[in-house]
Amino acid sequence: xxxxxxxGGGLVQPGGSLRLSCVASGRIFGIxxxxxxxxxxxxxxxxxxxxxxxxxxxxxxxxxxxFTISRDNAKNMVYxxxxxxxxxxxxxxxxxxxxxxxGQGTQVTxxx
Numbered sequence: 001x002x003x004x005x006x007x008g009g010g011l012v013q014p015g016g017s018l019r020l021s022c023v024a025s026g027r028i029f030g031i032x033x034x035x036x037x038x039x040x041x042x043x044x045x046x047x048x049x050x051x052x053x054x055x056x057x058x059x060x061x062x063x064x065x066x067f068t069i070s071r072d073n074a075k076n077m078v079y080x081x082x083x084x085x086x087x088x089x090x091x092x093x094x095x096x097x098x099x100x101x102x103g104q105g106t107q108v109t110x111x112x
Contacts, residue, residue, distance in 0.1 A: 002026040004095045009106030012085055016110070020080040022095030022103055030073035032098045036080045038108070040091035048093070049080060062088070085110045 008020040020036065035050040049069035050058045057069050068081040078095060087110045095103040 002097070002101050004097055004101060004103035006093065006095045006103045006106040009093060009108045011109045011111065013112050014086055014110055016085050017081070017083045018085065018108060020082065020093055020095075020106060020108075022078045022080075024076045024078075024097055027097070027101075029076040029097075034069075034071060034078040035096040036069060036078075036093055037096060038089075038091040038093045039105075043091075045094070051078065082108070087111060 003025045004022055006020060006022045008018060010018065012018055031053050033050060033052045036048040037045050038048050039045040047060050048063055049060065049067055051069045051071050059067060066082065066084045069078065070081070071078045080093070082089065090108060090110050092105040093108055094105045
């Protein structure tokens, strides 16, 4: 069974930082593109960042310069380093493997 498990979410003040982690099991990891997506209540899920099997990255416009996606294929993990957090970054963050495998999500709340 393919499984993705996110961790690292929580409550942080504006300007703070968090690092999200996602670990994969049940499937060969290194050949798949990975991504982070987020969804706030009442909004459409949006792309935050992606990283290909070859290490190329792409970011949503709202997070460019603040977030960094990375992966460690030996550990079957993908990370999202989130700096200079803003209240509008609040939402549930989901890890994605390939085209159709999603984690359960981890809540990120940015509030003073």
